[in-house]
Amino acid sequence: MLYRSALSVVAQLSVVAQLSVVAQLSVVAQLSVVGLLAMCFSSFVMADRPNVIVIMSDDQGGGDYGFLGNEVIRTPQLDQMRTQSTLLSHFYVSPVCAPTRASLMTGRYNYRTRCIDTYVGRAMMDPQEVTVAECLRDAGYRTGIYGKWHLGDNYPLRPMDQGFEESLIHRGGGIGQPSDPIGAEGKYTDPTLFLNGVETPMKGYCTDLYFDHAMKFIGQAVKEKQSFFTYLATNAPHGPFHDVPEDLYQEYLKVDFKPILINKRLNPQRLKAESDKLARIAAMITNIDQNVGRLLNHLEQLGVKDNTIVMYLNDNGPNSMRYVGNMRGMKTHVDDGGVRSPLVFHWPKQVPAGGELKPLCAHIDLMPTILDACQVPLPEGIKIDGRSFLPLLAERKTTWPTRQVVLQAHRGNEPQAFHNFALHEGRWKLVHPSGFGKERFTGAAKLELYDLGTDPQQRHDLASQRPEVFQRLKGAYQAWFDDVSSSRPDNYAPPRIVIGTDHEPVSVLTRQDWRHQSGRPWGADSNGFWLLESPAPATYDVEVIFHTEPKQGRAQITAGETQLEMQIDAGKKRGQSVRMKLPAGKFKLQVDVQFDNKVQGPHQVILTKVNG
Known part of the structure; x- marks a missing residue:
């Protein structure tokens, strides 16, 4: 009991520390005797x-x-x-x-x-x-x-x-x-x-x-x-x-x-x-x-x-x-x-x-x-x-109420219901192994039902033999998918990288976090853009980096409504940069590099905020 009380007080003190001196005194005055005693033992509690x-x-x-x-x-x-x-x-x-x-x-x-x-x-x-x-x-x-x-x-x-x-x-x-x-x-x-x-x-x-x-x-x-x-x-x-x-x-x-x-x-x-x-x-x-x-x-x-x-x-x-x-x-x-x-x-x-x-x-x-x-x-x-x-x-003997756990993953920008998922409930497994590699499956979903208690290798599909279990779990999955898909407005919008702050004055943008647009996602011929956000307009040195030695070419850098062109010298993987003012708020940064009438993206881009 004292342990829990002490932790409660520690939590209160962390809030107190963020208040003004007058507010701190007001809050401390309301702490219970148990809480004050617990504070005396806080170092013991931390150690335990x-x-x-x-x-x-x-x-x-x-x-x-x-x-x-x-x-x-x-x-x-x-x-x-x-x-x-x-x-x-x-x-x-x-x-x-x-x-x-x-x-x-x-x-x-x-x-x-x-x-x-x-x-x-x-x-x-x-x-x-x-x-x-x-x-x-x-x-x-x-x-x-x-x-x-x-x-x-x-x-x-x-x-x-x-x-x-x-x-x-x-x-x-x-x-x-x-x-x-x-x-x-x-x-x-x-x-x-x-x-x-x-x-x-x-x-x-x-x-x-x-x-x-x-x-x-x-x-x-x-x-x-x-x-x-x-x-x-x-x-x-x-x-x-x-x-x-x-x-x-x-x-x-x-x-x-x-x-x-x-x-x-x-x-x-x-x-x-x-x-x-x-x-x-x-x-x-x-x-x-x-x-x-x-x-x-x-x-x-x-x-x-x-x-x-x-x-x-x-x-x-x-x-x-x-x-x-x-x-x-x-x-x-x-x-x-x-x-x-x-x-x-x-x-x-x-x-x-x-x-x-x-x-x-x-x-x-x-x-x-x-x-x-x-x-x-x-x-x-x-x-x-x-x-x-x-x-x-x-x-060990505590009861563990029956629950459902859903596991789903596949490529793409937005999940598709019933695509490459498994729902587990006790010994039951409802699954649609439609494959991870694509964003969507086509045709009707062929769901399978297994009793893992007797068939852990999933050899005997019981969907037609246990229709009541099948339909119940199918409905439960749909309810789960609807619920997780509505967790926040625009639930599947990708997060943005924030540039121009003291937390990260130099931002290295890589193909890991770009939004792929064309070609193979990590292939030399691919292109994409980054979703960025900036607290204020600022000037940056924009360095365009290549994985292999480039040919002679040109790059067009687009940041929101702002565009700028730069020459790409042959043989230089690094060191090719231009100074550019980037806007405030949310915007898209894209670098289109043209070699021999073919357009591709860079390997990486480094944004270094220019002070002053």
């Missing part, structure tokens, strides 16, 4: 709250764990962690990266957040969303992110704008994409990362660097007796696969991967190529596993392991057709192999070791569970879709 670490790998897949029966890919540290933890074995995520991350951060379905795809401006989360990092930061936690954010690369969308006090990240959806810093493309080893927004060359392998910096952050927080929230989101084992831990790769080259291949009838040449790819993926996974062991040892040495929550999950299904236990599917699929992840929940002080929980849980539940464990209330007026599963972990 659990620390929280969320580790999420990228494209690992729900079967890439020794403790789930994978006999090829080695995960000894995670296997040991599982024996010391409780496993949520029916935990669901989205079929692709950014939607899972938006739901994890907000406790809300990603369709409520404007984050609906993985690139071309649709992996940007609305900055008005309230994140778990913001809630914990405001409650006195130190907050840090290390690795993959994938919810926006510019102000006000970056993790440092969304509650993280320290951030070491790459841009975009992964290293090796058009959002890479110029001159450091595709470097997993010795990458150029962004440390608190600053482009920073580093030495070492990317996963090792994330864990190194996270452990340093944790050590500093412990030294200063502060609770911490650490989000470790590796970009491994996401492709490209050219740069992996060499020692582990050489070990895995000697391994027979046929036991975990779904297609076992590959010709020798194809088998060799697939085995090489899997050796690279396995090397990245085992490297993550080694770092998890380092992290847990670090917590023990610091004396905080007992009261630190450590959660491990993957963000979607595996990035190849490989072992997923008794399921089917892979990344982008809405079959269980594409949307189910183990969640290992480690909290020695409160959660028994070795248990398994089977109730339906999902990524939308992480935020409310974390806040529940830390006894941090949701801000007033915030609507979330998830529910805390902490009572399941702590009490």
Whole structure:
């Protein structure tokens, strides 16, 4: 009781601190005796709250764990962690990266957040969303992110704008994409990362660097007796696969991967190529596993392991057709192999070791569970879709009311009802596996119904045999889609990048966040534009950057109603810029580059505000 009262007072004091001196005195005078006593114990309460670490790998897949029966890919540290933890074995995520991350951060379905795809401006989360990092930061936690954010690369969308006090990240959806810093493309080893927004060359392998910096952050927080929230989101084992831990790769080259291949009838040449790819993926996974062991040892040495929550999950299904236990599917699929992840929940002080929980849980539940464990209330007026599963972990016999969880993702600017979705309710799964790659499906939706309790591999469609269940779940899905699609006015409009502020005086615009217009989205022949917003008109140096050495040409820059032309010199990838006044308010920035009567877009554009 005193613990909750103290937290209430701490929350009140954070409000008091924002008021005038007279207002502060008025509010303090109204605090209860219990509240004042609780303030005396506030430092004790802060120290007693659990620390929280969320580790999420990228494209690992729900079967890439020794403790789930994978006999090829080695995960000894995670296997040991599982024996010391409780496993949520029916935990669901989205079929692709950014939607899972938006739901994890907000406790809300990603369709409520404007984050609906993985690139071309649709992996940007609305900055008005309230994140778990913001809630914990405001409650006195130190907050840090290390690795993959994938919810926006510019102000006000970056993790440092969304509650993280320290951030070491790459841009975009992964290293090796058009959002890479110029001159450091595709470097997993010795990458150029962004440390608190600053482009920073580093030495070492990317996963090792994330864990190194996270452990340093944790050590500093412990030294200063502060609770911490650490989000470790590796970009491994996401492709490209050219740069992996060499020692582990050489070990895995000697391994027979046929036991975990779904297609076992590959010709020798194809088998060799697939085995090489899997050796690279396995090397990245085992490297993550080694770092998890380092992290847990670090917590023990610091004396905080007992009261630190450590959660491990993957963000979607595996990035190849490989072992997923008794399921089917892979990344982008809405079959269980594409949307189910183990969640290992480690909290020695409160959660028994070795248990398994089977109730339906999902990524939308992480935020409310974390806040529940830390006894941090949701801000007033915030609507979330998830529910805390902490009572399941702590009490084991707590009833878990029947619920429905919907997972949907596909390409495009606006979701289509019934396209590439799955609705889960207990043992029932209603699914339309229409494919991730296109914005729309054509023809009638062929919905399928499965009883996962008896048919986890989804082999027997029961839609015609159980019409009452089929129709009920179909109606429930339509109600869900209508609800998430009306979360805010113009619900699926993409967020805008804000330029010209002290938060980000230099804005690097990349193809990750442009609105694709023509050609292949990231191809050399493609073109697009950026949706921007500026608080006031200002003058900028506009640098136009190319991925390869350009020919002689011309570029037309359009910013709202303003246009300007510049010459493009042959052979210069960088250093070609022009000074231009950009308008206030919302506008579209487009750069049309003409080479030999063909028009394309630039690789990147850098806007540097000119002072004075």
